[in-house]
Amino acid sequence: MQRRRVLAAGAAACTLPVPWTARAEPGFDVQPWPANNAAPARLGIDAAGRSWNLAEQRGRALLINFWASWCEPCREEMPSLQRLATSRAADLQVLTVNFKDPPAGTQGFISQSGLQLPVLRDEDGALARQWGVRVFPSTVLVDADGVAQSTVRGAIDWTGPVAQRLLQPLLKRGPASVAPGLAP
Numbered sequence: 001m002q003r004r005r006v007l008a009a010g011a012a013a014c015t016l017p018v019p020w021t022a023r024a025e026p027g028f029d030v031q032p033w034p035a036n037n038a039a040p041a042r043l044g045i046d047a048a049g050r051s052w053n054l055a056e057q058r059g060r061a062l063l064i065n066f067w068a069s070w071c072e073p074c075r076e077e078m079p080s081l082q083r084l085a086t087s088r089a090a091d092l093q094v095l096t097v098n099f100k101d102p103p104a105g106t107q108g109f110i111s112q113s114g115l116q117l118p119v120l121r122d123e124d125g126a127l128a129r130q131w132g133v134r135v136f137p138s139t140v141l142v143d144a145d146g147v148a149q150s151t152v153r154g155a156i157d158w159t160g161p162v163a164q165r166l167l168q169p170l171l172k173r174g175p176a177s178v179a180p181g182l183a184p
Helices: 002-014 072-087 102-114 128-130 161-171
Strands: 028-032 041-047 050-051 063-066 092-099 119-122 140-143 148-154
Touching: 002 041, 041 092, 041 119, 063 072, 072 092, 072 102, 092 128, 092 161, 119 128, 119 161, 140 161, 148 161
Parallel strands: 063 092, 092 119
Antiparallel strands: 028 148, 041 050, 063 140, 140 148
16 A cells, blocks of 8 residues: 555656756757768748758758747747847748648647747658657757758757857858867
């Protein structure tokens, strides 16, 4: 009987909500893009039917954020992505890729949050696989020459100083790299 009480108490503790800000460690890591691995040329189709591809984005840095409506860190990260896109519109394009949510769930989140970023649909997970995404949120950083540089796994404040250090090399034309393991 005592064992059951202990197990029940442990199970109940696991269901308690944990505030995102309570994390003791940084909530993200940066992985370099695999050497000699070209980024997929096709980015996807947005809700308006527009087809996005990598070549059309050259001249501006590109962030491709993979998210899902059931992912709380994804939801919390979206406002900072929106602010970043608005403040850096001249030299940065932010695209979001919704992972396997039903259209109603995606639209509900967009309406509720006021999201104005392009949202590409990944109904079967094929885009996430092509881009090597297994963790949500994940954001692929592509430089102004259209070369993928790294992937940020986990949520960050895209308007904060750490994100600015990640973005700065992308905004300059020519080969750039983002240091792996960059932490706040």
